[in-house]
Amino acid sequence: MCHPAILHVFSFENGRLQHKKSQKVRIIMEYIVSARKYRPRSFDAVVGQEALTTTLKKSVQTGKLAHAYLFCGPRGVGKTTCARIFAKAINCMNPSPEGNPCETCESCLSFNEQRNYNIHELDAASNNSVDDIRELIQQAQIPPQVGKYKVFIIDEVHMLSPGAFNAFLKTLEEPPAHVIFILATTEKNKLLPTILSRCQIYDFKRMEVNDIVRHLEFVAGDAGITYEVEALNVIAQKADGGMRDALSIFDQVASFTDGNITYQKVIENLNVLDYEYYFSMTTSLLKTDIKQVLLTFNEVLSKGFDAQNIIGGLATHFRNLLMSQSAETTTLLDVPDTVRARYKEQAAACAPKFLYTALKRCSECDINYRTSNNKRLLVELTLIEIAQAAAGDDSPGSGLGPTQKILKPIFQNGNSKPVKNNTPQQVQKTQPAQPDTTQSTTQSAKPAQNYSQTTGTTPAPKVSEPAPKNSFGVKGGALSIQALRKRSQTQGDQQQNTKDAAANASESQATDIGTRIFTQEDLTNAWLKYANQLPREEKATAERMKNMQPTLLDECRVDVIIDNGMLMEIFQNISDQIQTFLQRTLDNRDLRLELRLREYTDKRKAYSQKEQWAEVVEKRPALLDFSRKHKLELA
Numbered sequence: 001m002c003h004p005a006i007l008h009v010f011s012f013e014n015g016r017l018q019h020k021k022s023q024k025v026r027i028i029m030e031y032i033v034s035a036r037k038y039r040p041r042s043f044d045a046v047v048g049q050e051a052l053t054t055t056l057k058k059s060v061q062t063g064k065l066a067h068a069y070l071f072c073g074p075r076g077v078g079k080t081t082c083a084r085i086f087a088k089a090i091n092c093m094n095p096s097p098e099g100n101p102c103e104t105c106e107s108c109l110s111f112n113e114q115r116n117y118n119i120h121e122l123d124a125a126s127n128n129s130v131d132d133i134r135e136l137i138q139q140a141q142i143p144p145q146v147g148k149y150k151v152f153i154i155d156e157v158h159m160l161s162p163g164a165f166n167a168f169l170k171t172l173e174e175p176p177a178h179v180i181f182i183l184a185t186t187e188k189n190k191l192l193p194t195i196l197s198r199c200q201i202y203d204f205k206r207m208e209v210n211d212i213v214r215h216l217e218f219v220a221g222d223a224g225i226t227y228e229v230e231a232l233n234v235i236a237q238k239a240d241g242g243m244r245d246a247l248s249i250f251d252q253v254a255s256f257t258d259g260n261i262t263y264q265k266v267i268e269n270l271n272v273l274d275y276e277y278y279f280s281m282t283t284s285l286l287k288t289d290i291k292q293v294l295l296t297f298n299e300v301l302s303k304g305f306d307a308q309n310i311i312g313g314l315a316t317h318f319r320n321l322l323m324s325q326s327a328e329t330t331t332l333l334d335v336p337d338t339v340r341a342r343y344k345e346q347a348a349a350c351a352p353k354f355l356y357t358a359l360k361r362c363s364e365c366d367i368n369y370r371t372s373n374n375k376r377l378l379v380e381l382t383l384i385e386i387a388q389a390a391a392g393d394d395s396p397g398s399g400l401g402p403t404q405k406i407l408k409p410i411f412q413n414g415n416s417k418p419v420k421n422n423t424p425q426q427v428q429k430t431q432p433a434q435p436d437t438t439q440s441t442t443q444s445a446k447p448a449q450n451y452s453q454t455t456g457t458t459p460a461p462k463v464s465e466p467a468p469k470n471s472f473g474v475k476g477g478a479l480s481i482q483a484l485r486k487r488s489q490t491q492g493d494q495q496q497n498t499k500d501a502a503a504n505a506s507e508s509q510a511t512d513i514g515t516r517i518f519t520q521e522d523l524t525n526a527w528l529k530y531a532n533q534l535p536r537e538e539k540a541t542a543e544r545m546k547n548m549q550p551t552l553l554d555e556c557r558v559d560v561i562i563d564n565g566m567l568m569e570i571f572q573n574i575s576d577q578i579q580t581f582l583q584r585t586l587d588n589r590d591l592r593l594e595l596r597l598r599e600y601t602d603k604r605k606a607y608s609q610k611e612q613w614a615e616v617v618e619k620r621p622a623l624l625d626f627s628r629k630h631k632l633e634l635a
Ligand SMILES: [Zn+2]
Pocket: 091, 092, 093, 094, 095, 101, 102, 103, 104, 105, 106, 107, 108, 109
């Protein structure tokens, strides 16, 4: 798709042609992202919102239209797409009997070519001032010259400033007869009741994984991309019910995998934990095989996954198992059929009470995670408690209160509990505590030892300690949860040292990044990769990043244009993180992000008449003189 070429720049100086510079560039052929290429043009092509599109079609058929519509729902589920189709359909001169736009009349054609003056779009996220809304209201007063309605689509309407909201409210209360507003928002709760009460409200739902997978299959087939259904399933899950996200991830993965999308490549690229881990961890939990559970947990951590994400994933897994226990609730399972069967199988081995306790422990862990000083140990404790629940000791608060029961031993002396799944090497590493202090510390608790490696703070075993004690606080082979909690606290005091150590480590690591030359395309891909890896809570930032276009200025400076001051604050906070990620991904330690606020001269869609006029005048300055001479003003 790309051809390297040399770009030569010449200039005339002193009457001679001078060769200024030559630069290696890649000519990027026209590349349309799937989200745009496969954006539905009729209601029937919209995926996963049948109930809603049926109602909209009906109102086009009957011509019974409201003055204001509010489309709410999560990101990327088709709100703006439906708003556009709806706007096109109500202005269509010849809509189909079902209520779809005809796509052949002048109104439809001009809309598709983005020259329809009856349909206006405003992104309230970047145009949220009173002036922006005044411009819009001004335009609303002018009746359409052709067609029936002027339609205003206001995206992310909750982002309007309070002043803009008030200015808008008056027009919304008494709109001109020829005006229809379609407001879209991801956060209905942020809208004033006075706005809500004036709108016909449509709630868009998250798309189901199977719907997304089916659509991705269609797109892949159309684009000649080979795939494994499991892989598409992971993409759909990662997109969390948003089709636009799914398509964006799909594009990225397709480009990384050279058009052959496999499950293995997808989970590596998207930093998704293989669900096999959850199945095997649950199997170990059910057997109360805590050693294996902790080893698996350690393995997952060493792959770079965040402990909280693992607990979150495990909670989802338990929830799915709970849902798989009866035929009625199986429908609530949002997984492909192949995985569904495996859930059913594992669910049969779980007592409902175990699942209930496990879910509760996971949820508690999630709540306490942020404030915990020793996050890893908190998760390990949770896993141990869940395993205890599997063994039947599921009394609430076991190991917590003063009236605690003595827990079942976890690390037992001798071979009273055979461990079938362990490889010989693993068994050796997790052998029960030996009388010899040093040996037990280094051998018996692999996860804790590993923790000490990551933080460098676990104190060395003191020979003077009275009883043999390994790093898990195990006395006489049995593990006391209280001891673990106590340990969690004391280790927390050493967190500051840990942070310093981490800072030093990252500094020294920076030298292992090279100075590889990268292209604009590499940069865009790495940028999208970062956005796609952001956790669910940072979805808004991810979405913003996908709409931004970092530009490679020279070999390592990257120009990032930020729309407004509010976003600038957000991005200033995370720019270091992004920069480090890009440096690593692109293997160039000199890469620098340069954030700057969007200036008037930066390319942006001219929305208001004032902006459009400014654009025209810039191209033809004579017009300005002409308008001044004749005292012309914008209507
Ligand atoms: Zn039409």
